[in-house]
């Protein structure tokens with residue numbers, strides 16, 4: 001299994017700091033997520049039904065009729081490679097590593113690409129996977145670029161997969177509302193913007209044929225009934241979504257400024273995290289961890305990702321720790 005942010009228990013054990021004394025900045029999950037109300041008894045007792053109100057809520061939020069709810073976009077990341085014969089797959093580097101891992105595990109050939117190298121290599125690949133905005137670099141792609149790549153791949157029965165896990169605060173970049181088209185597959189997560197990573201719910205938008213194949217591969221009841229209920233309510237809460245967009249944009253900027261004033265100017269990022277590339281990434285990560293602040297360390301390139309602090313006292317704690325980093 002690959003390493004991810006959010007492994008607070010392992011950090012607590014390693015650094016000998018009790019679980020509730022940590023400030024966890026190791027993920028890109030909204031720390032002020034949608035507040036879950038009490039769950040009706042029916043949700044625990046009855047099997048979930050695939051044609052419940054979740055689908056309608058998702059169709060409305062993502063502005064597309066053709067949607068498949070899945071148990072987190074991760075479920076789709078793992079299943080999509082099973083739907084193609086051995087293919088040559090272009091994947092961004094650095095990027096959320098589960099994409100490359102899943103395609104590799106299922107016998108496909110991976111070509112690691114920087115964003116700049118896609119144009120030169122598109123003719124040689126069958127599948128292109130973009131993360132928009134990219135995790136951890138925050139790199140974004142324009143709709144013009146994406147359309148050109150999609151058309152090129154489509155001519156050869158290729159796929160363009162766009163992982164939009166971190167796009168909810170910049171919906172103008174999203175392809176979710178575009179008419180579905182052969183070879184275009186959009187992944188959405190409810191874990192990041194809504195701060196509901198624990199319910200394991202996400203969505204795939206594509207042609208009915210592709211969604212049918214994927215649903216068949218994943219089998220019945222992949223999302224629990226309580227999760228479907230919570231996801232539906234969150235997707236319907238337009239007032240919360242509006243406020244969260246405004247707040248997260250402000251907080252993303254605030255984190256960028258805080259890091260910059262402490263000599264850690266981010267090389268990239270998005271509203272939900274900032275990415276600092278530095279030779280001293282490991283030392284900085286360890287120094288912060290010793291004070292109970294967990295960040296996400298990357299080795300290629302040496303870099304750290306900072307998620308957003310939630311409460312005012314968490315911002316204060318980070319502001320006090322940054323000038324005291326010892327190397």
Ligand SMILES: Cc1ncc(COP(=O)(O)O)c(C=O)c1O
Pocket residue numbers: 071072073074075096131135163165166188189190191197200201202
């Ligand atoms: C870019 C990206 N895509 C997808 C996922 C999977 O998210 P989920 O399965 O919670 O939707 C993650 C999780 O960190 C991610 O960073």
